[in-house]
Amino acid sequence: MIRSVLFATAALVAAAPAVAAPKLQSWVTTGDKSQLLAAQTPSGAVAASAVAGLPVIAVDAKERHQTMVGFGGAITDASAWLIQNKLNPAQRDRLLKELYGRGESGLGFSFTRITIGASDFSLDHYSLDDAPGGAGDPKLEHFSLKRPQEFVFPTVRAALKINPELKVMASPWSAPAWMKTNGSLVQGQLKAEAYPVYADFFARYIQEAKKVGVPTDYLSIQNEPDFEPDSYPGMRWNAKDRAKFFGENLAPAFKRAKITTKVLDWDHNWDQPQQPTTVLADPKARAFMAGVAWHCYAGDVSAQQPVTDANPDKEVFLTECSGGEWAPKFDDSFAWMVENLIIGSVRGGSRGVLMWNLALDEQFGPHAGGCKDCRPFVTIDSQTGAITRTQEYYAFGHASRFVKPGATRIGSPAKVGDLRSVAFQNKDGGRVLIVLNVGTKPADFVIAEGKQTFKATLPARAAGTFTW
Template sequence: MKKLIIFFLTIAFSATGQSKKKILPQPFSTKGKIVTVYTSADSTNLRLSKTADLPFRELKQPLETQTCIFVNPNKTFQTFIGIGGAITDASAEVFAKLSPEKQQEFLEAYFSKEKGIAYTLLRTNMNSCDFSSDSYTYVAEGDKELKTFDIKHDKQFKIPLIKKALGIIGSKATFYISPWSPPAFMKDNKSMLQGGKLLPEYYQSWANYYVKYINALQKEGIPVWGLTVQNEPMAKQTWESCIYSATEERDFLKNYLGPTLKRAGMGDKKITVWDHNRDLLLQRANTVLEDPEAAKYVWGIGFHWYESWSGGEQMYENVGKVNELYPSKKLMFTEGCVEKFDAQKYQLWKNGQRYGKSMINDFNNGTVAWTDWNILLDQNGGPNHVKNFCFAPIHADTNTGELIYTPSYYFIGHFSKFIEKGAKRVSSAASRSQLLTTSFRNETGKMVTVVMNQSNQTINYYLCIGTAATEVAIQPNAIQTLVY
């Protein structure tokens, strides 16, 4: 009898173990596959243009003289969430000035899978930022209890545009909020501008503010996926800004913001810390995430690309180091743009290349989501109430009513149009430094490989998967997306 019981228990445990086994994706095969190539190239008319359909052939051993992109679709890494940009006051105000026809063109250009580049990720500012026409908050001066809280300001321009975008994106949308500054009365410098710090006596009131804003948006039918604690917490700016040291952000999160969101039934909102440049990324991650009470509230670490203000290079490797140290936390690019607007440089190809290089490196270092800055600005690089004018991928000339598509729009599109939410990054490497590459496998099984040519020469390269390959030509300073 005892042996019989043991036998049945063994069968039961075996069945339970089998039921919990993950269903592994089918190994990728090149058999019967055609590689469709989409290209954008400098000094040509190619803009996300289909340029080739190529078959795979056998290539058992590449030679040293052959340039190759090696992809292993069966070695997977992070899961992709999305690519998108910020709907700021400036973007929404410019959008409102467009004709209905141009508004529709704009919406499709960004958010349509068929007619555009399929953005799914959106960020917006809580309270004003530099890309607002003026400074504002949602409460009356001195209202610590937030009894006057009202988002009427946002209902004029921002909320209508956010709703239109979400209406096209649908269920794949990921929307998050970021504050630039608390109201002036909550800060030690009594100003929303020029840095300053949140006064300790307002920590709880400010934490309540996030809850009020999220609730107000959700009452408007806008689902809020997550939030960042503070935009650029180490920068004293001429515009809206607020300084938090690493320990101050950690303590505000673990003692106030995290518990307040949880009590409000918002424990599922994804909280991202840092939201600043790659240079101090490790220090912020170490300080916040080494504290278990703070870390339990953290979904991920956000970063920007402006560390080159000091004259140095982009510090992509810092993203990889954080990923290595804290693999359970997500990495999200939360802001980047080309600074110092100049209308003579609308079509400057290097501006687009900056996006391509950053996106490839950030994804290869573990980034799960990538957010551009303003989705739309006017012919002056604004509006911006402190004259901090910048580029956007699309500009609108409010005098003529025309939309201007810059190279940045097409470079971003080489990723966002083809890589889908839920995709897994897979192993991808180039045999020559002139080429940069990253690859993803969509849940449908489709492979997407992005290749960027940093050189001034046309390069013939082989896309190699195991012992199969196809030869591709990439123009000078071009970017390609290969779908297969």
């Protein structure tokens, strides 16, 4: 492996000699892993002639887009179980501070997702209302948060203590079995007569979770509603019926309970934009919905833009994507994530971007059905507690460490030759520019904002975060 160290360099031409030139700082990750979120040497001013003829990434803070909630990963049952059971208290505290804290050693994750009941990344299959013998429970007398209180909620509360700005999204993989057409958590659909009690179930969950210190800032009513997995909880729910549930059941239930949680539709892939569009066309559903959530497993990120443009009053999120051993090469999967999730999805309107499992063990588990080789942000060795950081960790770190909650996406070109970019302004006025070089050669380029001009270099197949 070639270990050449190529430092991103930068310099500023000041508007006037008497004005102190700010330093451009940068951090680089290369496809060959010779640099991993590596800080580069800050640089000073150069003459304007030094940047003549180079490609220009022009940043425009007057061009304003969405404000950011943040970046992060899902605290699945598997992730929480590992964090709580396979790390000692010091290891656990150190890892959570690394993931949710800020500063030079923290990724600053500010967005997470948890499951309402079991997913494939649980130790077994369960719901939050499993009545004895599978009996119906229309009064929700058997509703219980016992399972999330074991591992998931303590992990969320610990993350919130480190980062109080953390926003939490919750999603079910299935309604309780007794509400479904097949009487099972696996496959099936929601019975029409169960719509009212399922709306009450969601309200109950949000209220009870809040009492034990776990907020629900965002909710989707069904993970991947156009998929019925055969080995773990799931439930098909078509767009017209989801719209009916939003408008006629969930909205009144939330109003009665005075719940202000924002509700997102779809929570599924880029390949069916007609599904959330159908729901948004329903007047009652549209009035209640906050926005649309997307996954990355089928279709193309470009599908977000038309839906975003047609619904400027609605929020957009990318709420699930997973790396895995189907794409094992660091350089390929790292570049894909930066290009499609950190840059593409955010340029398509996303206020937040989430990967799937925060942590898994060395066997890509534990899990109960479903994906056998999904890759997390960090791997926790189940014997020693040793942490291995994956390409997902570094791809997201290029955004989460520098783009703070409340930052605004500002103008920059999507593409300049082999360079891809997205830019932000933090609430303190600081600029953040993320650039990916998809080419096979190093790229010299110019970062320009008004009269400020910086010169930078990125190695081939590398990403850089630039701040000033």
